[in-house]
Amino acid sequence: MTWDINNFATLSRYHEDCTITFEDDSKGKIVGVGDIKIGSSPLIENVVLVEGLKHNLLSNSQICDKDFKVVFYDFTCDILDKKKTLVFFSFFVKTMFT
Numbered sequence: 001m002t003w004d005i006n007n008f009a010t011l012s013r014y015h016e017d018c019t020i021t022f023e024d025d026s027k028g029k030i031v032g033v034g035d036i037k038i039g040s041s042p043l044i045e046n047v048v049l050v051e052g053l054k055h056n057l058l059s060n061s062q063i064c065d066k067d068f069k070v071v072f073y074d075f076t077c078d079i080l081d082k083k084k085t086l087v088f089f090s091f092f093v094k095t096m097f098t
Contacts, residue, residue, distance in 0.1 A: 003053035028052035
C-alpha cells in the first residue's frame with residue numbers, strides 16, 4: 001500500500017467503495033490499484049493506493065515472491081536481488097521500517 005500517487009507506473013481507479021482500517025480505527029479509502037516503479041528499482045505489482053496512508057507499506061511475501069531476499073537488522077532492512085545487490089533499504093522508526 002502507498003499514499004503517493006507519483007510512485008505509480010500504472011494505476012487503475014478502484015470503483016468499489018472499499019476501505020482499510022488503520023491502527024487507530026480510522027479508515028482510509030482505497031482509491032486505486034497499480035504497479036509502482038521508483039527510479040531503477042524493479043516493478044512491484046498490485047500495489048493499493050490508499051487515501052490517508054502516511055507511509056508506504058510493502059508486503060514481505062510479495063517481495064520474496066519476486067525472488068528478492070529481505071534481510072532485517074536491528075535498525076535497518078535491506079532488500080537484495082538474486083545477485084545480492086542492494087535494491088531497497090529502509091530504517092526502523094518506532095514500530096516500523098520506513
